[in-house]
Amino acid sequence: xxxxxxxxxxxxxxxxxxxxxxxxxxxxxxxxxxxxxxxxxxxxxxxxxxxxxxxxxxxxxxxxxxxxxxxxxxxxxxxxxxxxxxxxxxxxxxxxxxxxxxxxxxxxxxxxxxxxxxxxxxxxxxxxxxxxxxxxxxxxxxxxx
Numbered sequence: 347x348x349x350x351x352x353x354x355x356x357x358x359x360x361x362x363x364x365x366x367x368x369x370x371x372x373x374x375x376x377x378x379x380x381x382x383x384x385x386x387x388x389x390x391x392x393x394x395x396x397x398x399x400x401x402x403x404x405x406x407x408x409x410x411x412x413x414x415x416x417x418x419x420x421x422x423x424x425x426x427x428x429x430x431x432x433x434x435x436x437x438x439x440x441x442x443x444x445x446x447x448x449x450x451x452x453x454x455x456x457x458x459x460x461x462x463x464x465x466x467x468x469x470x471x472x473x474x475x476x477x478x479x480x481x482x483x484x485x486x487x488x489x490x491x
Contacts, residue, residue: 347420347421347422351419351420351421354419354420355420355423358413359399359409362399362400362405362409363399363400363401364397364398364399364406364409365397365399366396366397367395367396368394368395368396369393369395369396370393371387371390371391371392371393374386374387374394374396375387382429382432383429385429385432385433385434386428386429386434388434390426394426401448401449401450402448403430403443404443404444404446404448405448405449407428407440407441407443407444410425410440410444411425411440411441411444412444424437425437425440425441427439427440428440430443
C-alpha cells in the first residue's frame with residue numbers, strides 16, 4: 347500500500363475507534379509468546395497489521411471484512427486471520443464472525459424477546475374485550491333505531 351492509502355485506511359479505522367499497528371511477524375511472535383494472542387501469528391510470514399478496538403470483537407470483524415472487500419479503495423489489504431479468546435481464526439472464520447449480530451444488535455434482540463410475551467399477553471387480554479365492546483355498541487345502536 348502506498349502512503350496515501352495507508353493514511354486513508356488509518357483515518358477510516360480511527361473513526362470507528364480501531365487502532366492499527368504494523369509489525370514484523372518475528373517481533374510479534376516474540377512479544378505474544380505464551381499469551382492468548384500468540385495464536386494469531388502461527389503460520390504467517392512477512393509484515394502484518396494488527397487491529398484492535400471498536401465496540402466489540404464482532405464490530406471489529408465487520409469493519410475489517412468491509413475494508414477487505416473494498417479492493418478499489420484499499421488495494422493490497424487482506425484479512426489474514428485473527429484471535430478470539432486465544433483461538434486462532436482463519437480469514438474465512440473472521441468473515442463468518444462478521445455476519446453475527448454485534449453487541450447492540452444482540453441487546454435489541456434480547457429486549458425484543460423479553461418484551462414479546464408481555465405484548466402477546468396484553469393482545470390476548472384486550473382482543474376479547476374489544477370484541478365485546480363492539481358487540482355492545484352494535485346492540486345499543488340497534489336499540490336506538
